[in-house]
Structures are given as structure tokens and as C-alpha cells.
Amino acid sequence: MRIIIEAHLVDDREQTERVQLCAFERELTTDPIGMSLAEGKALLAAAQRYFVRGQCAGISCGHARCEVCDAKLSLKGWHQRKIRTAFGLVQVPSPRVRYCSCAGQPDGATFSPLSKVVPHGMTPELEYLQVKWAAHLSYADACSLLREVLPVEQAISVTGVKRRVRVVGQELELASERPSSNPQPQMPPVTAVAVDSGWLKHCCPPRRHNRNVNVVVGRACFQGGTTRLYSYVHNQVPSSSARLDQFLDSCGVGHDERVTVVSDGAGEFQKAVDGTARPLCRILDWFHIAMKFRSIELCALKFPRMLAPNGRLLRDEVQACKWLTWHGKAGAAVARLKEIHDVLDGKDELEYFNLYWSVRRTWGYLSLNDRYLVNYCRRHHRNLPISSAIAESAVNQVVSLRMAKKRQMRWSDQGAHLLAQVRVTDLNGELRPRAFAVPWRPPAKLNGWDDPFLRPYLQA
Numbered sequence: 001m002r003i004i005i006e007a008h009l010v011d012d013r014e015q016t017e018r019v020q021l022c023a024f025e026r027e028l029t030t031d032p033i034g035m036s037l038a039e040g041k042a043l044l045a046a047a048q049r050y051f052v053r054g055q056c057a058g059i060s061c062g063h064a065r066c067e068v069c070d071a072k073l074s075l076k077g078w079h080q081r082k083i084r085t086a087f088g089l090v091q092v093p094s095p096r097v098r099y100c101s102c103a104g105q106p107d108g109a110t111f112s113p114l115s116k117v118v119p120h121g122m123t124p125e126l127e128y129l130q131v132k133w134a135a136h137l138s139y140a141d142a143c144s145l146l147r148e149v150l151p152v153e154q155a156i157s158v159t160g161v162k163r164r165v166r167v168v169g170q171e172l173e174l175a176s177e178r179p180s181s182n183p184q185p186q187m188p189p190v191t192a193v194a195v196d197s198g199w200l201k202h203c204c205p206p207r208r209h210n211r212n213v214n215v216v217v218g219r220a221c222f223q224g225g226t227t228r229l230y231s232y233v234h235n236q237v238p239s240s241s242a243r244l245d246q247f248l249d250s251c252g253v254g255h256d257e258r259v260t261v262v263s264d265g266a267g268e269f270q271k272a273v274d275g276t277a278r279p280l281c282r283i284l285d286w287f288h289i290a291m292k293f294r295s296i297e298l299c300a301l302k303f304p305r306m307l308a309p310n311g312r313l314l315r316d317e318v319q320a321c322k323w324l325t326w327h328g329k330a331g332a333a334v335a336r337l338k339e340i341h342d343v344l345d346g347k348d349e350l351e352y353f354n355l356y357w358s359v360r361r362t363w364g365y366l367s368l369n370d371r372y373l374v375n376y377c378r379r380h381h382r383n384l385p386i387s388s389a390i391a392e393s394a395v396n397q398v399v400s401l402r403m404a405k406k407r408q409m410r411w412s413d414q415g416a417h418l419l420a421q422v423r424v425t426d427l428n429g430e431l432r433p434r435a436f437a438v439p440w441r442p443p444a445k446l447n448g449w450d451d452p453f454l455r456p457y458l459q460a
């Protein structure tokens with residue numbers, strides 16, 4: 001059996017051309033059912049080639065005469081233009097046309113009609129597919145995935161994918177800085193913003209191998225349970241508070257609306273909160289506090305009979321301090337931890353070393369951040385966020401899963417920053433093909449298939 005797939009070109013309801021795209025041979029008894037992946041890709045590529053060439057011929061013909069005064073335009077020459085599409089690389093003859101005298105251009109100036117239509121030699125959809133998959137997989141994996149399912153062997157490369165991510169990342173960065181002229185889509189009110197940061201290995205030279213890339217990730221929680229992410233590399237933005245401001249703007253938070261920011265004790269978050277003119281309120285997240293108490297409890301396991309200064313078992317006393325902090329009585333907890341700390345400070349034995357340090361760290365953390373401690377119990381019962389765990393999971397989602405340390409990847413500050421922009425935009429469901437194709441309008445009066453403007457297409 002032989003299956004032939006043809007394309008018919010129909011112009012003004014009149015069939016003008018009939019071309020064979022593909023022919024498949026099938027042995028009915030032995031061959032598998034349907035088209036193979038390779039045959040499907042070949043068919044798509046052939047159809048796309050035919051489609052693109054037909055369109056480009058039309059566009060070239062459309063430029064045979066001036067759009068304004070209908071004077072005949074002269075051709076300077078032809079060259080080949082490569083157009084990368086989601087269904088393969090297509091090479092088409094591209095005319096270079098001299099401007100009309102009415103266009104006010106210098107004498108002899110020329111333009112290429114096709115470069116206006118596909119300015120980067122790539123369709124927005126192919127760029128979108130590349131950056132979307134590169135946001136989730138390594139550049140090489142994204143490239144091989146696309147090559148596996150689409151006929152894009154010649155159209156994409158690993159370095160090309162990397163370059164597209166940078167270009168789109170920069171574009172998203174510019175778009176986030178630009179105050180949006182479009183009204184924000186209606187979003188439910190923000191209940192809290194949780195912020196945390198993650199670390200990546202820097203790709204700097206080996207002698208400075210200790211450098212890391214600090215990626216900050218935040219997540220806004222909306223009433224109703226939906227969330228939205230933002231991310232940046234610390235030294236790639238002029239100000240972290242401006243960044244927070246932009247993000248809240250894009251979430252539809254009014255300038256006088258009160259928003260709670262949940263974060264750990266890192267000073268950079270305090271700077272971000274202090275720097276904005278918004279009435280933000282920062283609270284210390286419960287997760288990090290609970291972890292600190294947990295480390296004391298683990299160290300105290302070695303001394304089950306040890307007594308606290310007030311005569312209670314040390315284990316129970318630590319529990320009591322945690323209970324006080326949970327119920328918003330951090331002042332009392334800090335005082336009682338200080339007493340335990342002072343007793344342990346007097347002991348010189350090495351076995352108390354770990355216990356002493358975990359108590360000291362917890363006491364220091366709570367007393368340093370006492371302004372940001374709240375009644376966590378009450379917040380919890382009101383279903384308000386108390387933990388930056390939502391931000392930790394965001395760090396995992398944005399940073400670790402793609403740029404993970406375990407994958408031995410190394411990053412530059414800028415590379416990580418731009419990829420993070422693409423990744424959060426996609427995770428927020430807001431990544432779209434860029435609208436960079438200038439809409440091409442054919443002249444009001446189409447002048448038919450003018451011969452010199454069509455000859456290379458007919459020959460090809």
C-alpha cells in the first residue's frame with residue numbers, strides 16, 4: 001500500500017497548484033499501524049516548508065509596488081533567508097527592495113520585506129517552546145526533547161536555547177520594571193508574602209571557588225489558596241525593596257494596603273520591608289524557630305536527668321519555652337532560655353558544647369528578632385500564614401529543581417537571574433510567545449504575481 005499526502009494551493013477559491021508532500025510505503029501484514037514519529041516529523045516539516053514558501057512568495061509579491069503611491073519598486077537582488085519555525089528550518093529566497101521615492105529615504109536605500117515579518121529569523125512559537133522547556137530542564141535536555149518530538153534538528157542548538165533564555169529573561173525583566181499601562185486583571189486579596197533565599201554554586205574561577213549565587217524567592221498567597229511567585233538574584237537588582245514593590249503592584253496590592261511579609265531572620269528581608277513606602281508588617285517565620293528548638297531538644301536527649309535553673313527537667317523547660325513563643329510570650333521564653341544559657345556557660349566540660357551552642361543560637365535568634373515575633377497560635381487558628389515553608393517550597397520549585405546543587409551545575413549571577421525570571425513566569429502560568437512579529441499588512445491593492453518578484457520561488 002502507498003499513501004501519498006498532497007498539498008493544494010487555493011488562491012481566490014481557485015486551485016492553482018498541487019504538490020506532493022510525502023509518500024509512505026506500507027506492508028499491510030508486517031508494518032506497524034499509522035505514521036511513525038520520523039514520518040510524522042517529515043510530514044510536518046514538508047507541510048511547513050510548503051506553507052512558509054507560499055506565504056513568503058506572497059509577501060514578496062506584495063512589495064512589488066509602493067504601498068502609498070502604487071509606483072513600481074525596483075529589486076536590488078535576492079538572498080537566502082533562514083526562518084526557524086516550530087516545524088523546522090525553512091530556507092526561502094528573500095528579496096531586497098529599493099524604497100520608493102515617496103518614502104523619504106536616502107537615495108538607493110533598501111529594505112527586506114521578510115525581515116520585517118520575522119525580525120529574529122525565528123517564529124515566536126519556537127522561541128517560546130525553547131525557553132519554556134529550558135526553564136524546566138537543562139539546556140541540553142530541553143534541546144534534545146524538542147528535537148525528539150518536532151522536526152527542529154537544524155532549527156535549534158544548545159547555545160541557541162541558552163541565548164533565547166537570556167533574551168526572553170531580559171525582556172521579562174524590562175517588562176517588570178515598566179509600569180504596566182494595562183489594568184491589572186482582578187486578583188483576590190493577598191493574605192501574606194513569604195520570602196526565602198537559596199544558594200547556588202558560582203561558576204567563577206577555581207581559586208575563588210567559595211563564591212555562591214544568592215537567589216531570593218518569594219511567594220504571595222491569595223485568598224482562596226492560589227499563589228504567585230517572584231524571584232531575583234540578589235546582586236542583579238538595584239534594590240530588593242523596589243523589587244518587592246513591583247511584585248506587590250503586579251499582584252494588584254494597593255499602595256495603602258497592609259500586607260504581612262513572613263521571612264527568616266536574614267537582614268536583607270528587613271531592608272526590603274523597610275525600604276518600601278507601603279504599610280508592610282514583617283513577622284519571623286515559625287518554621288525556623290521550631291527548627292532551632294528542635295536542635296536543643298535533640299542535644300538535650302543526651303542528658304535526660306539534667307535540671308533547668310528553676311528545678312524542672314531541662315527537656316520540659318525547653319518545651320515550655322517553645323510553648324511560650326508559640327503563644328506570643330516570647331519575652332518570657334527569651335528570659336528562661338537566657339537562664340539555661342548562663343548555667344551552661346559555666347560548664348567547661350566538652351560534652352555540653354553542642355547543647356550550649358544550640359541554646360545560645362536559639363536565645364540569640366529570638367532576642368535579636370523579638371520585634372517580629374507574634375502570637376503564632378492565634379494566627380494559626382485564624383488560618384493566617386505563620387511559616388515561610390510556602391517560600392521554602394518556592395525555593396525548591398524555582399531554584400533547586402532546575403538549578404540544583406545536586407546536579408553539579410554552576411551559574412553566573414546574571415544567567416541564574418535571567419533563567420529565574422523565565423521560570424517564575426512559567427510557573428505563574430504567564431509565559432507566552434513574544435509578539436515580536438511586526439504585523440504585515442499587504443498593500444490595499446494586490447498587484448498579482450509580479451514576475452521578477454516571484455521567479456526565485458518558481459525556480460526553487
Ligand SMILES: [Zn+2]
Pocket residue numbers: 066067068069070071100101102103
Ligand atoms: Zn511611493
